Amino acid sequence: xxxxxxxxxxxxxxxxxxxxxxxxxxxxxxxxxxxxxxxxxxxxxxxxxxxxxxxxxxxxxxxxxxxxxxxxxxxxxxxxxxxxxxxxxxxxxxxxxxxxxxxxxxxxxxxxxxxxxxxxxxxx
Numbered sequence: 001x002x003x004x005x006x007x008x009x010x011x012x013x014x015x016x017x018x019x020x021x022x023x024x025x026x027x028x029x030x031x032x033x034x035x036x037x038x039x040x041x042x043x044x045x046x047x048x049x050x051x052x053x054x055x056x057x058x059x060x061x062x063x064x065x066x067x068x069x070x071x072x073x074x075x076x077x078x079x080x081x082x083x084x085x086x087x088x089x090x091x092x093x094x095x096x097x098x099x100x101x102x103x104x105x106x107x108x109x110x111x112x113x114x115x116x117x118x119x120x121x122x123x124x
């Protein structure tokens with residue numbers, strides 16, 4: 001039983017739009033990309049979910065924390081207009097700020113959605 005509980009966050013990680021439609025809305029989609037509008041109210045958090053390789057564009061100054069299936073956590077801050085590439089990930093995001101967190105997330109499909117990148121994130 002303990003083994004099953006330990007693997008539960010990984011096994012349950014799914015598409016963000018399906019498991020958290022409150023925070024993730026599809027704006028546009030084709031065979032190359034899926035564009036999501038992401039909004040978290042102050043101090044809101046998501047559930048564990050996954051994204052393919054993606055580009056995030058922050059619409060406002062934001063701060064938050066990612067929790068990962070292995071129990072590790074990573075704090076982040078972003079300024080309005082910041083844009084960055086992120087490798088495919090399974091995580092649970094939380095807005096730790098006192099205002100909304102808004103961004104556009106462009107999820108890459110096909111080979112670009114799966115390829116490991118050598119680009120480095122500038123998110124602090």
